[in-house]
Amino acid sequence: MTEPSPIKPDELMQRDVGRLIGQRRRLLKRSDGDISAAVASFEQRIAASADRVQQRLRDRPAVTCDPDLPISARHEDIVEAIRDHQVVIVAGETGSGKSTQLPKMALEAGRGVRGLIGCTQPRRIAARSVARRVAEEMNSPLGEHVGFQVRFNERVSDDSYIKFMTDGIVLAEIHSDRRLNRYDTLIIDEAHERSLNIDFLLGYLKQLLAKRPDLKVIITSATIDTGRFSRFFDDAPVIKVEGRGYPVAVEYQVPDDSEDLARQVQRAVARATRIDARGDILVFLPGEREIFQVSRVLKKSALAHTEVLPLYARLPAASQDAIFSPGRGRRIVLATNVAETSLTVPGIRFVIDSGLARISRYATHSKVLRLPVEPVSQAASNQRAGRCGRVGPGTCIRLFNEAEFDSRPEFTEPEIHRSGLVGVVLEMLALGLGDPADFPFIEPPPARLINEAWNTLGELQAVDAERRLTALGRTLATIPVDARQGRMLIEAEQRGVLTEVLILVAGLSISDPRERPLEHQQAADQAHAEFRVAGSDFLGMLALWRWWQQTRAGQSRNQADKQARARFVSPMRLHEWGQLYAQLREVARETGWQAGNLRPDDEARAEAIHRSLLAGLLAQVGQHVEDGEYSGARGHKFRIFPGSALARARPGWIMAAELVETSRPFARVAAAIQPGWLEQQATHLIRSSVFDPHWDRRGGRVMGYQRVTLFGLTLVEKRQVHYGPHEPREAREMFIRHALVRAEMNHRAAFLKRNEALKRELAVHEHKRRQRDILADEDTLVEFFAGRLPETIFTVKAFARWYESLAADRQQELLYDHATLLRPDAQTSGEEFPDRLIADTESFRLTSG
């Protein structure tokens, strides 16, 4: 009997190990007949995997590290540390060469053979451009030895040793490869940025390292809080690398009383001019508005040979490119935080740091994203200062005093402490990672954020009352969009408007393709009016989409782009919108959904679209209170964003794709809704109460009023309802008292007339029973009818006849009051009282006991 050979993991491709172990185990268990053929094929697979390792080992590209880069000074220490430790922290400033050289050093340390060396970057552009550079340095075409993968773009081959990607890609890969077996080494770059992705990834790796002793992890960071990373990974060694920066002198310019930001910048510019009148200046400001204000003041002061350029992420691409094409004179770049991490402005000699930034903070109680302007941390300020030491010695002028700097927090609060965590918690559930409160985050998020995430998942019906993932939740986790938006898609599929909502969800995920340049705001607004639909910004988005599809169909790419630009719409973002739509449509197809075609507008369709969107936005609705002010969840107040098609109309009820608090709380991208939709779709969230029960003599039943609320918003103020189904016991008591005892019932039937006889008959009965010669008083009668007086049996023919005389639907309506009367112990729900009870009226008996 041939036994399958044992598995030697070290000699096999890591991605094959798990599968081969499983196959071997199955082979050993098999006792049926001849397994030699199966063993042979198993041996073949082992051999193939081992051959692959040998081949990769042989073909390993030679690497040389650039000796001019500061990191090369620690070359040997790093290679050695990688060999000796499972986790290594490399700390170094920009320009040290760590992003490009570390993967090569890992290769030199023998990594990259049994699996890829995976290198993550926070941004797609960086992943691609670093990959290109390293491929060049290794004299290998991009995609061969060195590949990359970002959303919409992948160039990795089976022969790749190094793969650059965004950290989001690794997170997505975990779903299909829980142990990340395709990698034998992971380099997490820019870990100091502490994005949600990075913190989640670090926590995941922390757990994975024990299960994958062969996996090596390298964490790289600016020299910010490296001790924390080291402690987190069980005192992993930290290797510090020099940056290639020049010294930066820091000056503090204390603001005068009543000197606004623009004047402070103006004064700092004057100071820089005195030091070097030709050195380019980068000014860090908190937002677009400040950029505009400062720009106006600087332009007014007509500085010689000076160009003032704005720079922020939403700026049209053409204007952004101006940063990279050097002008003739001096340049002053007025920038937001894009220039701190995402974009490098070349040739900067001075940095002027306002010390301010807009920081996003998620307000859990109101579900509003706040963007307050706040003082930045010391680390962020130092990062900003570093931006002027790239080409020569620089000077940083801080618009606050040194004591204030010292009093500021050392590090920026990590995103996981400030963001909504729905996506993170959903992901953890889908991956079976247990209670998020127990997950090893490097700095665990506050409980209130985790709780809010649970609530939102409940609101979306992604988890049940026991916090288990529902089927819907499982689907949500597979759609690569925000959970609220995923919920919209699921609803849209059921309502037959998937194509439209796919377009909208894609559109909501990208940045608004409509551009509004500072100097052409009115013209832009006018052009955009073409895509305005009264009552719904979403239908407006669809109008823009349709316009673009038609425009593109009829002409060349160039001509279409030109048409878009003429309407102040960015062709690049339209393109991205199309890509995203195509990707989501593909995911939808794989999920087994029918997308169908974009259909012409009609009212029913518009309602189906809006109701689908609403499924994801139940907590982001508002009711108009007065004067354009809306009241939202839990009493939170907001207004409609002025750019919305709804801003003037102010419909009574709206839903908003985003609630953002900037200068004040705004609802952005909104549509009018009907409160009735909420009552139908938010059944799991609405609270309803009934009050003021009263006897309805004409109707012959107990009525009451209902109030319906959602997150404290009143959907229905006072609606008359049949009281019975809500409070059966109380209704029954009232029915007895009014209908039977007092006979307060308007009906032609004989019941009322006979009621006196009924009372008498009862009284006689009572008399016999109690041996007392009195008529029963009202309370005794109630007790009797309620069945609380035992041993009393009475046939109520009159009652039965009256009932018979009613129309069938009337009988049905009265079912609650009357049937509970007949069965005092019966509970609330209608279906507990079969129709038979009504059909058998002749034999109705009031019984007790």
Add this chain to the structure above:
DNA sequence: AGGGTTTTTT
């Protein structure tokens, strides 16, 4: 009546 930091995804 009046306007937003940044990034990412089987």
